[in-house]
Structure formats: C-alpha cells, structure tokens
Amino acid sequence: MTKSGSNAMWGGRFAAGPDAIMEAINASISFDKRLFAEDIEGSRAHAAMLAATGILSDSDAEAIREGLLTVLSEIETGDFPFSAALEDIHMNVESRLKEIIGEPAGRLHTARSRNDQVATDFKLWTRGQIDAAMEGLRALIGALLDQAEAGAGWVMPGFTHLQTAQPVTWGHHMMAYVEMFGRDLSRFRDARARMNESPLGAAALAGTSFPIDRHMTAEALGFDRPAANSLDAVSDRDFALEFLSAASICAVHLSRFAEELVIWASAQFRFVVLSDRFSTGSSIMPQKKNPDAAELIRAKIGRILGAQVALFTVMKGLPLAYSKDMQEDKEQVFDAADTLLLSLAAMTGMVSDMTANRPALEAAAASGFSTATDLADWLVREAGLPFREAHHVTGTLVAMAEAKGCDLPELTLAEMQSVHDAVTEDVFGVLGVQNSVASRTSYGGTAPDQVRAQVARWKEVMG
Numbered sequence: 001m002t003k004s005g006s007n008a009m010w011g012g013r014f015a016a017g018p019d020a021i022m023e024a025i026n027a028s029i030s031f032d033k034r035l036f037a038e039d040i041e042g043s044r045a046h047a048a049m050l051a052a053t054g055i056l057s058d059s060d061a062e063a064i065r066e067g068l069l070t071v072l073s074e075i076e077t078g079d080f081p082f083s084a085a086l087e088d089i090h091m092n093v094e095s096r097l098k099e100i101i102g103e104p105a106g107r108l109h110t111a112r113s114r115n116d117q118v119a120t121d122f123k124l125w126t127r128g129q130i131d132a133a134m135e136g137l138r139a140l141i142g143a144l145l146d147q148a149e150a151g152a153g154w155v156m157p158g159f160t161h162l163q164t165a166q167p168v169t170w171g172h173h174m175m176a177y178v179e180m181f182g183r184d185l186s187r188f189r190d191a192r193a194r195m196n197e198s199p200l201g202a203a204a205l206a207g208t209s210f211p212i213d214r215h216m217t218a219e220a221l222g223f224d225r226p227a228a229n230s231l232d233a234v235s236d237r238d239f240a241l242e243f244l245s246a247a248s249i250c251a252v253h254l255s256r257f258a259e260e261l262v263i264w265a266s267a268q269f270r271f272v273v274l275s276d277r278f279s280t281g282s283s284i285m286p287q288k289k290n291p292d293a294a295e296l297i298r299a300k301i302g303r304i305l306g307a308q309v310a311l312f313t314v315m316k317g318l319p320l321a322y323s324k325d326m327q328e329d330k331e332q333v334f335d336a337a338d339t340l341l342l343s344l345a346a347m348t349g350m351v352s353d354m355t356a357n358r359p360a361l362e363a364a365a366a367s368g369f370s371t372a373t374d375l376a377d378w379l380v381r382e383a384g385l386p387f388r389e390a391h392h393v394t395g396t397l398v399a400m401a402e403a404k405g406c407d408l409p410e411l412t413l414a415e416m417q418s419v420h421d422a423v424t425e426d427v428f429g430v431l432g433v434q435n436s437v438a439s440r441t442s443y444g445g446t447a448p449d450q451v452r453a454q455v456a457r458w459k460e461v462m463g
Contacts, residue, residue, distance in 0.1 A: 026324075027084045029092055031331050036075045038124040039089050040068050042117060042200060045220040047108055049213050055111060060104040067101040068093075089121070090114050111210035112203055115234040115322045119199035122330065124221065126243050129337040130192045133247065136344030137185045138462060141178055143351040145462075148174035149455045153448040155433045156271065156361035157370055166373050167365040167433040170356055171451035177257055178458055184250040191246055195239035198223035202233035205321035235321040237311065240333050244308035247340045251301040254343050258298035261350065265291045270360040275353035278346065293350055297343045304339055307332035365433045369398050369408055374430040374439070383422035393420045 044065055051061035071093055074080040086092045091114075098105035151170030158168035198218035201208065207230040214226035227233035264271035265279075278293040310332045314325055372394050379390035396419050401408050409431040416423040429435060441447045444454070 023084060026087060028088045028327050028330070029082050029084055029086065031334065032089045032118075032121075033075075033082055033092070034334060035089050035118075035121040035125055035330075036093065037072065038121040038128075039093055039117070040072045041124065042120045042217075042221065043093070043108060044068055045217045046112055046200060048220065049216045050107075050110060052216060053211055053213055055210055055212070056107055060107055063101045063104045064097070064108050067097045067105065070100055071096050088114070088118075090117050111208045111212050112200065113205075113234070115204050116199045116202040116230075119202070119234050119236065120221070122237075122333075123195060123199060123239055126239055126333065126337075127192060127195065127222075129341075130188050130195075130243060130246075132341055133250070133337075133344065134185055134188050134192075136341055136348070137181050137188070137250070140344055140348045140351065141181050141185070141458070141462060143348050144174045144178045144181070145455055145458055147171075147351060147354075147356075148178065148451060151356055151358075152451040152455065153437075154356060154358050154361060155365040155437055157365045157367075158446070164364075164367065164370050167370050167436045168446040169437050169448060169451055170358075170361060171448070171455070172437075172446040175451060175454050175458075177253070178454075180253040180256075181250070182458070182461075184246065184253060187246040187249065188243075191239070191242040193224075195242065196222075196224045197227040197233075198225070199227050199233035199236070201226060202230035205231055205234055231321045235318070235326075237315055237326065237329050240329060241308070241311055241315065244304070244311060244333060244336055247336055248301070248305045248308045251304040251340060251343065254347055255298045255301045257347065258294040261294040261354070262291050262298065265289075265294070269364075270357050271364070272357060273355045274350060275355075277353060278350045293346045297347055300339050300343045304336045307336035362433065366409075367407060369401065371408055371431045371433065371436050372398055374436045375408060375427065378427055378430045379420070379422065382424075382426065383420075385420075385422065 047056060047061050047064040047068075050056035051058050056064075071080070074096070080092075080096065082092055083095070086095050094105060094108065097108065148171040151174065154170040155167050156170050156173065157164045158166050158173075198214065198221055200217045200221070201212050201214035218224070218226045227236070261272065261274065263269055265274050274289075274291050274294070276289075279289045279291055311329060314328045318325055375397065376387065376390045376394040379385045379393060380387050383390075385393065397408060397411065397416060400415060400419070401411055404411070409428060413423065413425055413427075416427065430439065437446050438448065441450060444450065
C-alpha cells in the first residue's frame with residue numbers, strides 16, 4: 001500500500017484497498033496456484049518473444065528467464081510464500097520475480113493482460129489434462145482388449161432390461177466397452193485439436209499496439225496457431241466446457257461398467273472375482289468382500305457432470321469480453337479432471353486384476369431360455385415359417401418348458417413337434433449356447449472369430 005492508501009496492484013484509481021471480505025471473495029490464489037507451471041511457461045515464451053521483437057532487451061529477457069526458473073523451483077520444492085493479498089497466481093509469480101531480479105520484472109507484462117494470461121494458462125492446463133485422460137483411456141482400452149482376447153470364446157448371458165436375452169461371449173461384452181471408451185478417446189482428441197489456439201497476445205480484449213509476434217509464442221507453447229479474434233480469445237472457455245462434456249460422457253461409461261461389475265461380483269451372479277486390491281471387507285460381517293472401488297467410480301459421474309453444469313451456468317449470460325464471473329471457471333474443472341483421471345486408473349486396475357468365473361458365466365448363459373431366438377430363426381430358415389408364426393411357436397415352446405421346469409434343449413422332439421410338426425432333430429444343433437454364439441457371424445456380432453477380428457483391429461488402431 002502507498003501512503004495514500006491506494007492499492008498497488010490497481011494503481012491510483014482506488015483510494016483504499018479491499019477489506020477482508022472483498023479480499024476473500026476476490027482472491028483466487030487458493031486454487032489457481034495450481035496453474036503455476038503453465039503461468040511460468042507462458043511468461044517465459046512471452047519474454048522470449050518480447051526480446052526477439054526488440055520490445056525487451058536481451059539482458060532483461062535473460063534476467064526474467066532465470067528469475068522465472070528460480071520461482072518455478074521454489075514452488076516445486078514448497079518454498080514459495082503464496083499470498084492472498086496478491087490475488088492470483090499471476091501476481092504472486094510477478095511479485096516474487098521482482099524480489100529476485102528487480103526492475104526487469106516490471107517489463108514482463110508489456111503487451112499482455114491478465115485476461116490473455118489466464119486464458120493461456122488455463123488452456124495449457126486443460127490441454128495437459130486432455131492428454132492425461134487420453135493416456136488413461138488407452139491404458140483402460142488395453143486392459144479390456146486383454147480380457148476380450150482371453151475370453152473371445154467364453155459364453156455368458158446377454159441381457160436386455162437385465163433379463164436374459166441371448167448368449168454372447170465375454171470377449172464381445174468387453175469389446176462393447178472398448179467401443180465406448182474408444183469414442184471417449186476420439187472426443188478428447190477432437191477437443192484438443194479444436195482448442196489448440198493461443199490466446200496470448202490478445203491482451204485485455206483488443207490486442208496491442210506493440211509489434212508482438214503471436215505466431216512465435218503460439219509455436220513456443222505448442223499451439224497450432226494464435227486465436228484469430230482478441231475478444232473471443234480472452235472470453236472463450238469453450239475448451240473447458242468441451243473437456244467437461246467429454247469427461248461427463250466418459251464418466252457415464254465408467255459408471256455403467258462399474259454398475260455391471262458391482263452386479264457381477266455379487267453372490268447372486270458370481271460372474272467375476274475382483275481382486276483384494278480393489279475390494280474392502282465389512283467391519284461386522286466377515287464373509288463380505290465389497291466392490292468399493294466400482295461403487296465409488298459409479299458415483300463419480302455426479303461430481304463430473306455437476307462441474308459441467310456449474311461452468312455452463314457461469315458462462316451462459318456473459319457479455320464480451322472478460323468478466324470476473326470467469327474466475328469461477330477453474331475449481332470445478334480441476335476437481336472434474338482429478339476425479340476422471342482417478343476413476344480411469346481405478347477402473348484399469350480392476351479390469352486388469354479381475355477374473356471371470358467361466359463356469360458361472362456358461363451356466364447363466366444356458367438358463368432363462370436364452371436360445372429362444374435361435375429356435376425362432378431356425379424355424380424361419382429351415383422350416384420356412386414366417387417370422388411372426390415362428391415367434392408364436394417359440395413362445396409356446398418356452399411356456400411348455402417353463403411349465404415343466406426345464407430349458408428349451410431339455411424338451412423332447414415329440415414335445416416340440418406337438419406344437420409344430422415342422423420341427424426336426426436338427427433343431428437341437430442350434431439350441432446349445434456355444435452353437436448360438438458361433439452362429440452370430442455378422443460384422444460386429446458375438447461369434448468368437450468376430451470378437452478376435454475386432455480385438456486385432458483395435459490393437460492395430462492403438463498401435
């Protein structure tokens with residue numbers, strides 16, 4: 001503070017500094033300090049460009065470069081004194097830089113604003129989280145491919161409405177999630193390509209009169225190009241919204257899979273055994289093995305989708321360009337990114353460690369009249385019945401088997417012929433679950449050879 005009481009950051013426009021309440025609501029350093037590496041990276045690129053364009057002397061640029069490396073080291077080692085009075089990460093870094101190198105630090109902010117600075121920092125950070133999410137998805141897809149390849153021919157029940165529908169293979173079920181997470185991977189990849197434009201140099205909102213080289217800073221920071229409109233550059237948070245949107249869809253897929261693992265690990269299903277590493281016991285019931293990791297992943301969608309709704313709500317009515325509302329853009333994105341990456345890692349661990357209970361899967365696949373559709377198809381294909389009549393005949397046979405307390409393959413030929421005389425001995429060749437899955441040879445079907453072909457395709461795609 002100066003003698004007149006004006007705020008040093010804001011200059012003489014304000015006669016007094018903010019009181020404690022204003023300082024508390026205005027400061028963002030408690031969370032945006034997480035952007036320290038990106039802030040320093042952006043400042044180093046900006047200083048190098050200022051020197052290359054003659055706006056800053058080489059000696060000042062070198063002092064800034066060395067000073068910023070010192071600040072980076074202090075933060076990384078935990079020796080940096082963050083101050084709420086300095087509001088945000090940008091001013092904390094700049095203030096410490098001035099303590100280290102003196103007057104040259106004041107020249108670093110030439111031709112930029114905190115508006116383009118924070119947009120650059122946040123975009124760099126989000127881009128890094130997209131890269132981490134893609135890496136996590138690749139690991140999860142790899143674990144699913146291993147499961148699919150090992151169980152390409154293991155039969156299990158396929159469900160609709162959580163009721164037994166038709167037999168499928170374990171590998172086919174695993175590959176369904178490969179497709180889901182593959183789409184998530186492509187969404188993150190698309191979002192990354194779309195967001196990869198540099199806001200740096202847009203300044204407060206209108207650009208700058210200094211002869212800066214925005215292409216130079218864009219290239220130094222790994223962007224494809226500078227953003228083409230300075231108003232849009234400082235007010236754009238589409239990249240964060242798109243990250244949260246992709247993360248929310250991915251979290252839905254994780255939650256769906258987690259739900260299945262919870263069901264499959266139950267004593268009633270016994271389809272899978274989850275490892276002790278991703279399960280817990282009960283404090284009172286010694287027989288319990290709880291799928292807690294799966295249950296927690298199932299719940300994480302609430303936080304991630306909540307973050308998406310929160311940021312959409314912040315951004316929905318903001319006029320151009322920057323408004324202080326946009327300070328509320330980070331905490332939920334930080335939390336969503338942490339939650340997504342942890343969930344991906346936990347799911348990858350569970351998938352890698354889980355063991356399918358093949359006898360239980362096969363027994364369940366053969367129950368619940370799962371080959372009824374195969375019977376109807378056989379009546380159409382071999383006996384020449386219209387499908388609607390075949391459907392009716394099959395339904396009558398299912399009711400007969402249900403009344404007898406047996407499954408379709410356990411009915412006698414005479415019993416079947418009492419419903420329709422077109423049934424022959426050959427029908428028993430399609431009523432076994434192995435024959436059923438082997439017959440589903442259409443592209444994308446559950447036949448083991450189709451599953452293996454899809455595994456091979458994905459392995460090639462993943463490199």
